[in-house]
Amino acid sequence: MAQPEIHQFPCLKDNYGVLVHDAEGDVTLSIDAPDAAAVKRALEERGWRLTHILATHHHADHTAGIPALKAETHCLVIGPRDEAARIPGLDQAVGEPDTLSLGTLTVKVLDTPGHTIGHVTYWLDGAKVAFVGDTLFAMGCGRILEGTAEMMWTSLRKIADLPRDTLLYCGHEYTVANGKFGVSIEPENGRLQERLLDAETVRAQGEATLPTRVDLELETNVFLRADTRALRDRVGLPAAPAWKVFADLRERKNRF
Template identity: 45%
Template sequence: MTIQVHQFPCLSDNYGYLVHDSQSGETVCIDTPDAEAYLREAAAKGWRITQIWNTHWHPDHAGGNEAIKAQTGALVVAPAVDAPRIAAVDRTVAGGDLVALDGVDAQVIDVGGHTMGHVAYWLPTAGIAFVGDALFALGCGRMFEGEPGQFWASLSRLKALPEDTTIYCAHEYTASNARFAVHADPDNAALAAYAAEVETRRGAGEPTVPTVLKREIATNPFLRADDPAMQARWGGGDAVQTFAALRAAKDSFR
């Protein structure tokens, strides 16, 4: 495989991602929370930035578009629904579209809910997906703009990807997510083990991202809203109601 992913921390708790195709020399920025950090990291790797793929409009995801484009001439790809609030867009995409890093295709997945137009980028041949703020390790994004049914449908699309897919999310939120997850699903032994591992890794200053979809399906309460035990515990008659109850509880959890 010619695809390399370079992950680095930026801002207070974001992760930046540069995806590089060693065959063509192309490099894509997944979101642009901090233009200086992206340009610095690309220069250190000797990589030429050619594209930007935005997941959604929030400034900690698209705020560096103009500065990076000015320096590199990168093509900016952004979700169509969110594009009016994103700078320097050259191409808009929606669920079902394809983007490419040279000859390596990425499928655009509609994951609206955190924002209405949020998208994820899945590179099937590389077995990786960049999900922005739609899905986190042991959590999901706040539902700022969407509705529970929309957001559950979005998570279901991600849940349907191959189980061995490596999930790159945009923030290091896993420790706080783990505390809520254990509260939400206290009898889940796999979750308890995962939460203990997260505590150890964060204590050592290590990242907990990326994660693997199979593990999230077994432990992430938001992906388990269709599980009868979770529905019984959270009073939801179906997955959408259970997801809504979980998301509301997480919003006020301390």
Template identity: 55%
Template sequence: MGALQIVLLPCLADNYCVILHEPDSGETAVIDAPSAAAVKAALSERGWRLNQIFVTHHHTDHTGGIDELKAFYGASVTGPEAEAERIPSLTKLVTAKSELSFAGHPIEVLETPGHTLGHVTYYFPNDGIAFTGDTLFSLGCGKIFEGDPEMMWGSLSKIAALPDDTQIYCGHEYTLNNARFALTIEPENDALKKRVAEVETLRAAGRPTLPTTVGLEKATNPFLRPQSRSIQARIGMLGAPEWEVFARIRQLKNKA
């Protein structure tokens, strides 16, 4: 079992999908499939053939390429059991209890609802990587479309509990916009200020801001920092429960 090769692939306006390739076996997978054309081009360029598709949630900007890729490559499609009716192409349904792997690499399924009710995160413990879809973003988190703030905070807390060096790949390039908002919530955070400068440099050069890490997000992402006394004080919620502080931060971001 070789080390996974990882390709971060921009799709559509600001989406990412990730291609995983295990060189010893030749097995290849994608995490979400916004665009069949983009995935097929990237695979053709490398001489890889797609075997598996892993889906985080049902939104069309994450599933739009599934049917074409499934038909073209005969790939299996794994996704959340709770969203099976909304992702009819699924061939394997998973929950947090599922035993899952890719090319011999174990995968833990974290149920991370909030953005959608069945959203899942795929965590590869032996590789130290997690694919968070639209639950956790770099310096942000997903909008709460189907769940509620307490549910979303619980989901983010599951991701935050992973080892600090876990690399995080999310579904969108939203970091610069998120960074500017984060500075309004915790402007005195030196780690955040340093990171914002790095993000600005990366984006000015047209480079992605991913992957991030769990530790970096815990130090700089306001959505993972509702326990911060400075954040609580700034938004007038000193001593409030963490999920309520999180809810207020999400509300402020929605209005930003």
């Protein structure tokens, strides 16, 4: 399988849109559709024809562009089975362990609920890339809006267990804010401090801090480190299950 071309672009306030183009299979996927005009511009710039939209979850800042794009391109809309009634224009509902064959691409569907009750991640293992929506962010994670902390922890661990060289495309540019919170929790983590400085420099230049990688998140994302002794001790829960440590960290981030 040839490596697909991936084009990430900013849209709305702090969202990212992503196009995945498989020239050999003549397909172009839009991961979510935050804004129809932004997706259309990106397609025109690349000279690509939209064939599929893969929705990670139902929130409007990820799905608002679907109706207009579908009406214009007649693309196939794929999204999470457990949110099927909330995804506009949905043609195919999916969930774990479904596998999609799109052109020459093989896309594995992972259930990653927590932020929303039916959130999914799309993993192209052959291309070493995953599209994680609002479950995981660079040095952070999504708010728990519909699921539970235990559910979200399980979803994060599922992403963390992907091969360490897997690139992770996230839905938003929150890296600097997440890094500042992380340093407040784990100030002795030199790699985290270094990454925050790098992120601040990149953002000052108007560039994206994404995608990230699994190995980098394991080193610098305090939410993924909730099962470590250092984090357990830091929040005063030395004997608690990891998901409770995670829940405490998520509440601290909500107040940060």
